[in-house]
Amino acid sequence: MNAMLAIFRRELLLAMRARTEWLMPPFFFTVVVTLFGLGAEPNDPKLAAFAPAILWVAALLSTLLTLERLFRADLEDGTLEQLCLGATPLAVVALAKLLGHWVLTGLPLVLLAAPLAVGLGVSSASVPTLVAGLALGTPCISLVGGFVAALTVGLPRGGLLLPALVLPLITPALIFGTGAVRAAQQGLDAGAPLYFLAAILVLSLTLIPWVASAALRNAFD
Amino acid sequence: MHLRGANGAGKSSLLEVLAGLRRPAAGVLRRDPDPLPLHWVGHRNALNPHLSAVENLRFWCEFNGHAVSRVAPALDRMALPAGARRRAVRTLSAGQKRRSALARLVLAPRPLWLLDEPLDGLDVDGIATFASLLSEHLNGGGIAVVTSHQALPKELPAVREWTLQR
Numbered sequence: 106m107n108a109m110l111a112i113f114r115r116e117l118l119l120a121m122r123a124r125t126e127w128l129m130p131p132f133f134f135t136v137v138v139t140l141f142g143l144g145a146e147p148n149d150p151k152l153a154a155f156a157p158a159i160l161w162v163a164a165l166l167s168t169l170l171t172l173e174r175l176f177r178a179d180l181e182d183g184t185l186e187q188l189c190l191g192a193t194p195l196a197v198v199a200l201a202k203l204l205g206h207w208v209l210t211g212l213p214l215v216l217l218a219a220p221l222a223v224g225l226g227v228s229s230a231s232v233p234t235l236v237a238g239l240a241l242g243t244p245c246i247s248l249v250g251g252f253v254a255a256l257t258v259g260l261p262r263g264g265l266l267l268p269a270l271v272l273p274l275i276t277p278a279l280i281f282g283t284g285a286v287r288a289a290q291q292g293l294d295a296g297a298p299l300y301f302l303a304a305i306l307v308l309s310l311t312l313i314p315w316v317a318s319a320a321l322r323n324a325f326d
Numbered sequence: 327m328h329l330r331g332a333n334g335a336g337k338s339s340l341l342e343v344l345a346g347l348r349r350p351a352a353g354v355l356r357r358d359p360d361p362l363p364l365h366w367v368g369h370r371n372a373l374n375p376h377l378s379a380v381e382n383l384r385f386w387c388e389f390n391g392h393a394v395s396r397v398a399p400a401l402d403r404m405a406l407p408a409g410a411r412r413r414a415v416r417t418l419s420a421g422q423k424r425r426s427a428l429a430r431l432v433l434a435p436r437p438l439w440l441l442d443e444p445l446d447g448l449d450v451d452g453i454a455t456f457a458s459l460l461s462e463h464l465n466g467g468g469i470a471v472v473t474s475h476q477a478l479p480k481e482l483p484a485v486r487e488w489t490l491q492r
Contacts, residue, residue, distance in 0.1 A: 182374055186372065
């Protein structure tokens with residue numbers, strides 16, 4: 106637990122030192138969503154229909170911006186070697202780093218989503234569903250993306266491979282997340298897609314730290 | 327033990343295999359089920375460039391469950407100047423970075439040290455400081471496997487030299 110807290114604190118401290126890196130995802134998210142709003146006709150009702158997809162895809166792409174550096178910086182400066190040799194299981198280390206990534210990248214997007222959704226014409230009754238979906242889905246993006254980042258950390262051009270591998274893997278979360286908002290917009294029960302999202306999150310939380318740790322160990326071979 | 331050999335002879339690779347960082351390309355490595363706790367100082371210093379030496383070492387103390395009060399004495403032991411301790415590591419010289427990395431050896435006693443080119447970047451004083459630290463470790467019953475292009479300081483006790491051939 107101490108090791109997890111130490112990694113978490115370090116991630117926050119590093120985010121304070123390299124602010125531009127961590128401010129980029131919320132900035133990118135806001136700009137992309139706003140550009141969609143500006144590009145459509147004023148008061149176009151279709152915009153509200155497309156809003157869930159716009160917000161989810163923007164959140165997905167924004168999260169990808171910081172994923173490549175998640176483990177690469179530690180590999181480059183030798184920290185990863187020490188983390189591998191420590192008494193703390195590498196899966197715990199990976200989990201702490203992935204949770205830190207979500208707090209710094211995913212959580213700000215969840216908080217920004219509500220005002221941006223209202224700006225796109227999403228009814229206020231559907232906004233809580235959108236926020237709940239992103240609160241469940243963005244950790245999935247950090248976890249799945251973190252696994253791929255671990256898998257590609259030792260590759261010279263791993264950054265190019267990262268989106269190509271993450272985007273197909275995260276498609277189920279995107280489908281259930283946007284589906285939940287669409288259901289809420291039509292006055293239907295959004296519970297089922299949100300439960301599926303929660304199931305994906307639990308599965309990712311259970312499995313990904315272990316497979317990511319195995320991938321990180323392979324970076325040295 | 328001092329591992330010597332030409333560039334590319336496999337000194338660092340052997341050390342990484344001994345540490346458990348990588349699998350041997352051929353042959354078998356037999357590992358004690360209860361291995362000795364080890365300190366590893368590789369080519370890379372394991373210091374984040376955006377953090378200071380103190381912040382980096384504080385992290386390693388917290389991560390390994392040691393008291394953070396050990397940081398200042400460790401940096402004193404490696405004679406890192408006070409002015410360099412709170413500056414971002416990226417602004418330090420290569421020798422100061424190496425001293426900060428070697429200070430990790432002082433944070434907690436561990437019987438086995440695996441050190442890859444520990445003298446890289448160190449000046450004469452730095453080499454003397456490292457030699458006294460290593461002597462203390464060896465005289466206290468510790469084991470060290472060191473790769474180095476340079477001859478190790480003469481005052482070190484019981485150094486066995488192994489030369490790797492390509």
